[in-house]
């Protein structure tokens with residue numbers, strides 16, 4: 174599948190590399206893919222020129238990454254996601270599956286962060302993306318686990334779940350299939366895109382668990398009676 178990842182941070186890089194290994198065609202989209210920008214260090218990732226050399230993936234503009242792709246992944250900070258997807262271009266998103274893995278974190282008062290007010294009162298980034306780009310099939314997924322587990326879910330040998338929310342059943346089936354390729358086995362469909370609100374609050378639990386256990390390699394499992 175042709176996949177355009179919007180965002181060249183640690184998550185975009187790691188997920189892009191994993192999807193390339195699985196045989197997908199992956200491009201990463203950033204705002205200014207100049208040689209100076211590609212050489213810059215990136216927090217939690219490599220300089221993007223090194224990422225390209227190591228993986229064979231291309232780094233292009235956000236619009237180029239989206240226009241070429243069959244499926245798009247938003248891997249930008251939650252607070253910047255609408256701006257980034259606007260650069261990707263509404264026409265380039267229309268009719269396509271758009272995975273939103275962002276979390277709207279406000280670090281203004283240090284660590285641990287809070288959820289950004291703008292995206293957490295009776296709304297969420299996932300819902301606002303769907304409202305801003307009504308012709309895209311937005312699926313909230315992968316935001317509830319650390320990147321090490323996103324790309325290698327088998328590191329946790331017990332049952333653990335990938336949550337999905339979105340309005341389009343076919344889009345959720347496509348995302349489930351993509352995730353199966355990465356090794357995901359257990360899925361919990363939380364319903365329409367409003368489920369994104371619940372998914373985005375899970376990041377607070379995730380951060381607290383990381384503080385308590387010292388590990389980013391953890392996930393939730395819902396056990397029914």
Ligand SMILES: NC(=O)c1ccc[n+]([C@@H]2O[C@H](COP(=O)([O-])OP(=O)(O)OC[C@H]3O[C@@H](n4cnc5c(N)ncnc54)[C@H](OP(=O)(O)O)[C@@H]3O)[C@@H](O)[C@H]2O)c1
Pocket residue numbers: 179180181182183184185186202203204205217248249250251253256257260274275276277278315316317318319320321
């Ligand atoms: N870390 C994890 O384990 C984990 C797990 C699950 C989900 N997440 C979520 O994944 C997302 C990506 O995280 P990350 O650490 O890889 O990257 P990040 O640093 O949050 O975001 C990187 C990207 O955001 C773009 N960006 C920033 N401000 C922008 C703006 N105003 N307009 C347009 N684009 C803008 C940057 O574009 P340029 O390259 O052009 O600067 C960059 O490519 C976040 O929402 C995070 O909460 C993280």
